[in-house]
Amino acid sequence: MQTKHNYIIVFLVFTFITSLTSLEPLHAQDDRFVVVLDAGHGGGDSGNIGNGYREKNIALKVTLQVGNALEKNPNIKVIYTRKTDVFIPLHKRATIANKADADLFVSIHCNAHGSQASGTETWVLGERNMARNFEVAKRENEVIFLEDNYEENYAGFDPSSPESTIAIGIEQEVYVEQSIILARKIEDNFIKKAKRKSRGLKQESLLVIRNTYMPSILVELGFLTNKKEGAYLNTKKGQSKMASAIKEAIIDYKKELDQNIGSYILGVDNDTKSIEVEEPIVIKGVTFKVQIAASSKALAPKAYNFKGLSGISRAKIGKIYKYFSGNTSDYTKVKKLQNEAKSKGYKDAFIVAYKNGNKIDVSDALKSASN
Known part of the structure; x- marks a missing residue:
């Protein structure tokens, strides 16, 4: 009786696994x-x-x-x-x-x-x-x-x-x-x-x-x-x-x-001119990040997924995930982060700026640098 019971359990488990396997192609189609x-x-x-x-x-x-x-x-x-x-x-x-x-x-x-x-x-x-x-x-x-x-x-x-x-x-x-x-x-x-x-x-x-x-x-x-x-x-x-x-x-x-290729990322800030200075350019109320990739994949925002880059964050817009490196009010620092991203293969990485949670042009952010 116990043997029969075990057979039934094995059969049910096998049926369950088989059903999962057979549903996988359907799931793939849906995606x-x-x-x-x-x-x-x-x-x-x-x-x-x-x-x-x-x-x-x-x-x-x-x-x-x-x-x-x-x-x-x-x-x-x-x-x-x-x-x-x-x-x-x-x-x-x-x-x-x-x-x-x-x-x-x-x-x-x-x-x-x-x-x-x-x-x-x-x-x-x-x-x-x-x-x-x-x-x-x-x-x-x-x-x-x-x-x-x-x-x-x-x-x-x-x-x-x-x-x-x-x-x-x-x-x-x-x-x-x-x-x-x-x-x-x-x-x-x-x-x-x-x-x-x-x-x-x-x-x-x-x-x-x-x-x-x-x-x-x-x-x-x-x-x-x-x-x-x-x-x-x-x-x-x-x-x-x-x-x-x-x-x-x-x-x-x-x-x-x-x-998740980061070598072709479009942004209006791609052509932003470099400011070759060593002194910090801190702009209060503005947060700078470096956009390094855009993908349909939801990767964990960890350094190991992005060639060792630090300070990774992720934002979802529609079906697209955007990935960023860094989070700073210092424009000089974010330029260094951009150069680091480019050196690791993200050749079109570009800087983005946010104020009060809203994206703004980097050029507009820099206008307030002297204030």
Whole structure:
């Protein structure tokens, strides 16, 4: 009887362990990196029709190619806002990404201009260059007038109002940094791998990415109104080249997050000029730190995880963990900590400043050094 009882216990334990093992792949699937791909326009909204090419069709073809390539990676889950020629309201595109708890939102478009302008652009949310770039935001945003109940869905947003577009960027401030990293990777790939002219990274308040709660970008593949560029984007070869450049940038972006690489950290303070002084520069009420890494991994803030650097701290913003070294009001000391981090392999480590718990520009903090 006792032997039978022992067999039952062994069987139950074995069954329990087996169930854990069988559930592991499911758990891994749930943890996949989620990318939402958005083909611009669609249905009754053709987008621009420069030289007779329809933006909605080219955007969809490139988007599907990007998705098909990403889906070959078992650690990536791809979700599309549309896979056919249908019109999806802008607010629903953001909702799709938010419900999926996505890690990235990438919207793909083609550009237009009254001249023979050419070149790629990748946009992130921002308030810079409003006067010069407002017309771009207005053109991409005014598609909301094709939607039913747009007044209700967009809470009084008016694409013709600069005040409305300025207000958009506030909601996504925490994701702008990561968005810029991906945008730069895409533009670099357009230049180096697709051999295209790049007009660079742009910042503007584009409605399609205003309510996405993750790093989000809008890619302009080129100008259909440019005779040569429009023809290129309408070819299978051109579409394949552009899709490959975007796909590889996303893969590279994910790899850096997964591996906790600190060698490519973007920050507005990267170009802060060094102050070569030995005397302490203590600024009361300001705390300086050195950002050394940004990652999707929640590593313990211990020296052994960061090549022996001391005073490690961690902050979570969205799904991204940022890691810092040091905590001091002495700018001279934090510069030494930055040099130490660079000497240990964090070559793009940069200084950040906080006042009353809020991040401020380092340059603003230094202005008070003489007070």
